[in-house]
Amino acid sequence: MVGWAFMAPFALLFLLVFIVPILASVKESFFRQVAAIDEECANPLYGCTTGSADEVVTSSFVGWDNFLYVLTSEMFWSGVGRVMLFGAVQVPVMIIASLFLAILIDSTIIKRVTVFRLGYFLPFAIPGVIAALVWTYLYTPELSPISDVLGWFGLEVDFFSTNLMLWSMANITTWTFTGYNMLIFLAALQAIPGELYEAARIDGANAWQVATRIKVPMVRGAAMLAVLLSIIGTVQLFNEPTVLAVRNGWMGPGYTPMMMAYNTAIGGQISPSGVGPASAISLVMAVLAGLLALVYMLVQRRLAK
Amino acid sequence: MTHSVKKGNKALVGAFFASVLMISGCGGTAETAEEGTTGGTAEDPVVIQYLHRLPDGEGMTLVQDSIDRFNDEHPGIQVEPTKFDGQPDESYSKIHQSVVAGDGLCLAQVGYDAIGSSFIAGDLMDVSEYADEYTGNYAEGPMTQMTVGGAVVGLPQDTGPLIYMYDTAAFDDLGIEVPTNWDEFYEAAKVAREDGKYIGTFQTDEVKALMSGQAAAAGSTWFEGTEDGWEVSLDDEATGQVAEVYQKLIDEDLIKVVGRWDTSFTDALVGGEIIGTVGAGWEPAFFLGDLEQEETSWEVAHLPAFDPSNPSTGPDGGSGVAVVKGCENPEEAMLVADWYNTQVPDLVSQGLVVAATTEEPQTPEDIKKLWNGQDVYSVLAEANDRMNPDFAFGPTWPSVGAVLNETGATVSQGGTSMEELFDAGQTAAVTSLEDAGLPVVE
Numbered sequence: 151m152v153g154w155a156f157m158a159p160f161a162l163l164f165l166l167v168f169i170v171p172i173l174a175s176v177k178e179s180f181f182r183q184v185a186a187i188d189e190e191c192a193n194p195l196y197g198c199t200t201g202s203a204d205e206v207v208t209s210s211f212v213g214w215d216n217f218l219y220v221l222t223s224e225m226f227w228s229g230v231g232r233v234m235l236f237g238a239v240q241v242p243v244m245i246i247a248s249l250f251l252a253i254l255i256d257s258t259i260i261k262r263v264t265v266f267r268l269g270y271f272l273p274f275a276i277p278g279v280i281a282a283l284v285w286t287y288l289y290t291p292e293l294s295p296i297s298d299v300l301g302w303f304g305l306e307v308d309f310f311s312t313n314l315m316l317w318s319m320a321n322i323t324t325w326t327f328t329g330y331n332m333l334i335f336l337a338a339l340q341a342i343p344g345e346l347y348e349a350a351r352i353d354g355a356n357a358w359q360v361a362t363r364i365k366v367p368m369v370r371g372a373a374m375l376a377v378l379l380s381i382i383g384t385v386q387l388f389n390e391p392t393v394l395a396v397r398n399g400w401m402g403p404g405y406t407p408m409m410m411a412y413n414t415a416i417g418g419q420i421s422p423s424g425v426g427p428a429s430a431i432s433l434v435m436a437v438l439a440g441l442l443a444l445v446y447m448l449v450q451r452r453l454a455k
Numbered sequence: 456m457t458h459s460v461k462k463g464n465k466a467l468v469g470a471f472f473a474s475v476l477m478i479s480g481c482g483g484t485a486e487t488a489e490e491g492t493t494g495g496t497a498e499d500p501v502v503i504q505y506l507h508r509l510p511d512g513e514g515m516t517l518v519q520d521s522i523d524r525f526n527d528e529h530p531g532i533q534v535e536p537t538k539f540d541g542q543p544d545e546s547y548s549k550i551h552q553s554v555v556a557g558d559g560l561c562l563a564q565v566g567y568d569a570i571g572s573s574f575i576a577g578d579l580m581d582v583s584e585y586a587d588e589y590t591g592n593y594a595e596g597p598m599t600q601m602t603v604g605g606a607v608v609g610l611p612q613d614t615g616p617l618i619y620m621y622d623t624a625a626f627d628d629l630g631i632e633v634p635t636n637w638d639e640f641y642e643a644a645k646v647a648r649e650d651g652k653y654i655g656t657f658q659t660d661e662v663k664a665l666m667s668g669q670a671a672a673a674g675s676t677w678f679e680g681t682e683d684g685w686e687v688s689l690d691d692e693a694t695g696q697v698a699e700v701y702q703k704l705i706d707e708d709l710i711k712v713v714g715r716w717d718t719s720f721t722d723a724l725v726g727g728e729i730i731g732t733v734g735a736g737w738e739p740a741f742f743l744g745d746l747e748q749e750e751t752s753w754e755v756a757h758l759p760a761f762d763p764s765n766p767s768t769g770p771d772g773g774s775g776v777a778v779v780k781g782c783e784n785p786e787e788a789m790l791v792a793d794w795y796n797t798q799v800p801d802l803v804s805q806g807l808v809v810a811a812t813t814e815e816p817q818t819p820e821d822i823k824k825l826w827n828g829q830d831v832y833s834v835l836a837e838a839n840d841r842m843n844p845d846f847a848f849g850p851t852w853p854s855v856g857a858v859l860n861e862t863g864a865t866v867s868q869g870g871t872s873m874e875e876l877f878d879a880g881q882t883a884a885v886t887s888l889e890d891a892g893l894p895v896v897e
Contacts, residue, residue: 182890184890184891184892185575185891185892185893187892187893193604193605193680193682194684194893194894195603195604195680195684195685195850195893195894196571196574196575196603196604196850196893197575197891197892197893198604205577206574206575206576206577207575207576207577210892290718291718292718396542397716398864399659399660399662399714399860399861399863399864400659400861400864400865401861402857402860402861403857403861413857416548416551417544417547417548417853418572418576418851418853418854419544419853419854419856419857420854420857421851421854421883421886421887421890421891422887422890422891423854423890423891
């Protein structure tokens, strides 16, 4: 009884903000928002009902149509392709960078550890939208100090070009999340028992060998967590492309699947629009993210053996 | 590359950041209007919330100042204007949220291209019963834009007829005249190119607005409401003519393919590479700002005609003040909308080509000086009268526009063709109407 009471705050909130919305969106995904038109209406160009109902839009049951639409949508799969490519490059780069920083901080080379630890982590404290805005500023050729420096070497780089956009975004997310992942690794490193290092030193291992033979293998669990979180983060890529699309119209309203879901739900920029198709997009993406995580875990386990 | 930050660029980027910041902003006061049928009393006035996107810039008559005059004259009605700083699309989401939340928003600025879509989203109110006494104050074209399926949803405020802007001095140097039709434009463009200059642009970030306006100017309707449903014609002959004209100009590098809001556009304008372009009627108010001069040799002319015997133009932007669903005092709201939309000098000061016909617009002195002493607003008023009155934006225009913009951004020499652009638009228009459950005539 007491146990349940202690669990109640969590269980209630979990139900309210997690389970209920998921169930609601599962239900919604079988409906589509269409104009309310009844038989007697003379001129239904904008939809109309002759009755007293004031509803202009109505939800109609469409079975699996929304899912069929998502699975055959070119916009959806282009978006999925983009985030996959993005993740395949960005996640390994970021994970290796954070592991490197964590080992550096954990080593004895560095003095004033707090300054560096905080410094690397600080970008994570900046909200995603603000970070994207700051970087948009840094990417705009006429304003960018980066472009100025590249200009000294005769290089003119357009960070907003169709080929570079994905990597300009990858740079933003890497900048934001490297410090966060570093903390995960750092926690794991500091949990390594000191006896292991002592034993290694007695065996004559140098600093490099300690790092590669002890530290890296011992943080495998942490790496798994960091990679899983990163995969999920990649699938949910939204802030950066949304901000960048304001300046770069060619990106369209569906550059990533999450942007597509959002712009389908409100604003009418993607047709069919409404909560129904948007829910279907979100659910398909959730399944895809789950599959990706599963595949990663299986591969990881196989490699570990 | 030098680190040259121009004033205009800074302002542009500033506006961009401000607009993006608004994505995460919600705000807005949730004040419900007082009960009352025919206006309140001075002690207990009817409150009308009004959401607008007017610039309210330096030297303009601020919306709040105009509204203060109204409030003084009408003690029974208190109007509370709020400026929305984000993109138009974001303001429509905000309006929708207000309707859902029932926070008493009464009047909102809605672009003509979003009237139909806002209506089918259930955001606008049918105020036909209060409209009759006001409709005579406005030009027919814009009044039609504020009407959906016979229902009046508000009153028009400004229009954006397409016009042509050009540098007379540069034209004189080249020995060319301002083109009155697209054949003349083609010949003049060739002369200008020999000197490394462009007399026109294809603006990759304004495709939906500019190309729909051009199609209207060529005589197309795009969305025609018939008894059997929507007739969609982004693939008609008139639109084909627009495609052909622009394709030829792009293929032969006779117009500059550039983003209107790119800094490279500003650079080309300031550097004298762009000496003319088609633009919207609301652009002369700020178009030359980046030159940072008080007097220039630029002037405004009519859009080159597709059919010289019947010169016409089309809409690029323009909006009205619509009554939002859930407004508790629609009658007073319409009174307010009409009052403000007929304050011609105030609206002209905001850079608008006004839709009201109650008063001749006077070109402000500084604008006149900037535009070679030309009476710019009388040219704009003429352009207003030339506007194709039958052109309509369908109720699923936002998704069609998004496709046109996304596809149009890739139009270039050897890239996406104009024909492919309009084909994509036609397909998007038909499927989006079907998706929305609205009748389409195949």
